[in-house]
Amino acid sequence: DAKTTQPNSMESNEEEPVHLPCNHSTISGTDYIHWYRQLPSQGPEYVIHGLTSNVNNRMASLAIAEDRKSSTLILHRATLRDAAVYYCILRAFQGAQKLVFGQGTRLTINP
């Protein structure tokens, strides 16, 4: 499974944008880039995913580099509820779809 690299922690202020980076230099051409987050004492929850193009949904935006070796999760206006560990995960096009979690980025939001 291709590996991802994320900063261990980041800090931001409430109501400001947050950019969470992820490097995946060994990504294959058919790997999807997924982001999940884990709120305290909860199971992970899906945030967003993409293949080549930038993606937007109600939770966040995903910006994917042209060479696909990196991506950035963007929270447009962080709230206290966005404090969580964010995981960037590559998922193969085929196969059993198991997720391989790294240590993720612990995001702290200051009021």
Next chain:
Amino acid sequence: NAGVTQTPKFRVLKTGQSMTLLCAQDMNHEYMYWYRQDPGMGLRLIHYSVGEGTTAKGEVPDGYNVSRLKKQNFLLGLESAAPSQTSVYFCASNRLAGGADTQYFGPGTRLTVL
């Protein structure tokens, strides 16, 4: 829709005892997974299933067994619990093969082995 549910939420075992964790999903998903999460770490895959009656080993399968007799249920068994199995256990499921599908997680079972 309850989504993915796990039973029990908490459990304390003594070394050598056995137990079964139950995962249930009501979304008619084919794929189901058991992960464990140790403090400060990401989740690690224990076993998974690609359909009713099938199971396969994940990254850390030793000391665990699983069964998928019904499509909606995935059971994780510990035959002889050890303190190293103290962890939070998460079950997950997804509908399709292919990298675009979303995986849904349960709330977790916190297990302590004394």
